[in-house]
Amino acid sequence: MPELPEVEVIRRSIExxxxxxxxxxxxTTGDSYFFLTPARLVAKGLRGRRVLAIERxxxxxxxxxxxxxxxLLHLGMTGQLLSSVARSPRLVRSAEKANWIAExxxxxxxxxxxLELVFADRGPRVMLRDVRKFGKxxxxxxxxxxxxxxxxGVDALEACGPVLFAATRRRRVAIKSILxxxxxxxxxxxxxxxxxxxxxxxxxxxxACHTTxxxxxxxxxxVTQILREAIGSxxxxxxxxxxxxxxxxxxxxxxxxxxxxxxxxxxxxxxIRRVVIQHRSAHFCPKCQR
DNA sequence: CAAATCCCCTGCAGGC
DNA sequence: TGCCTGCAGGGGATTT
Numbered sequence: 001m002p003e004l005p006e007v008e009v010i011r012r013s014i015e016x017x018x019x020x021x022x023x024x025x026x027x028t029t030g031d032s033y034f035f036l037t038p039a040r041l042v043a044k045g046l047r048g049r050r051v052l053a054i055e056r057x058x059x060x061x062x063x064x065x066x067x068x069x070x071x072l073l074h075l076g077m078t079g080q081l082l083s084s085v086a087r088s089p090r091l092v093r094s095a096e097k098a099n100w101i102a103e104x105x106x107x108x109x110x111x112x113x114x115l116e117l118v119f120a121d122r123g124p125r126v127m128l129r130d131v132r133k134f135g136k137x138x139x140x141x142x143x144x145x146x147x148x149x150x151x152x153g154v155d156a157l158e159a160c161g162p163v164l165f166a167a168t169r170r171r172r173v174a175i176k177s178i179l180x181x182x183x184x185x186x187x188x189x190x191x192x193x194x195x196x197x198x199x200x201x202x203x204x205x206x207x208a209c210h211t212t213x214x215x216x217x218x219x220x221x222x223v224t225q226i227l228r229e230a231i232g233s234x235x236x237x238x239x240x241x242x243x244x245x246x247x248x249x250x251x252x253x254x255x256x257x258x259x260x261x262x263x264x265x266x267x268x269x270x271x272i273r274r275v276v277i278q279h280r281s282a283h284f285c286p287k288c289q290r
Numbered sequence: 291c292a293a294a295t296c297c298c299c300t301g302c303a304g305g306c
Numbered sequence: 307t308g309c310c311t312g313c314a315g316g317g318g319a320t321t322t
Contacts, residue, residue, distance in 0.1 A: 076299095077299090078299090132298090132299045133299055134298070134300095171292075172293080278295095
């Protein structure tokens, strides 16, 4: 799950590699769950088009084309945007272990490469690779509505107390579920939700309607701070991408609770606990978070 | 309307 | 060594 920071870092790294270039050829895998628009139509719609811009909306990437159409991408759990500047299958695998980060120095297409853009300038290709195919790809005709984007709430970088507080009223689900609800805040995923709850000292299981206005304010602030920090550190996985063995690196270093079940809390020493909330693991400090 | 459940997919870890 | 099971999870669709 690339979350907002990873998607933003990917956007920034891919922007100079794609904006202003004209797509000459498109290669795709066959239709699958991955293609919301049939692969054939995606290829047809992209051919000959120039990319004007690439933007991020929550965890989505949207590439604007010169005919007014747009390409919508979601990286799901294992999606990667890669460039063909160099080739190294080993680095692809390492990138997966290191958490789905795109690097502008990769690779040749393989069976998991669902979309490959070949440009008219014959320069580096851009590829979208996604092993588990939880990602999404859609082509929207000029002026066509995109319900997936329309549903999104406030971008999580703009999270604020009042929005969060309003969303928690009359909701009996866990507060963490509200943070993960993309129609409330767009961009927060499982990892940063845990981290924000830790920073704001709120227990993930707490019923949403039982959080106070002040807690929601703190939580919103924690969300924006943590996301900004993660972007600032290069999406939190960039660093260990270069570790040839793919062992734990930047990402887990930044996390205070996620993936740290049983380890001592960095604030109080209490053991970090893990519970399951709506089929997802939630990590928290039982002493710091109430 | 809210909430719970199911499902899409693949790789990998753990148990035996 | 190899097979089997369970787990990981974003998010939409369906059911309660």
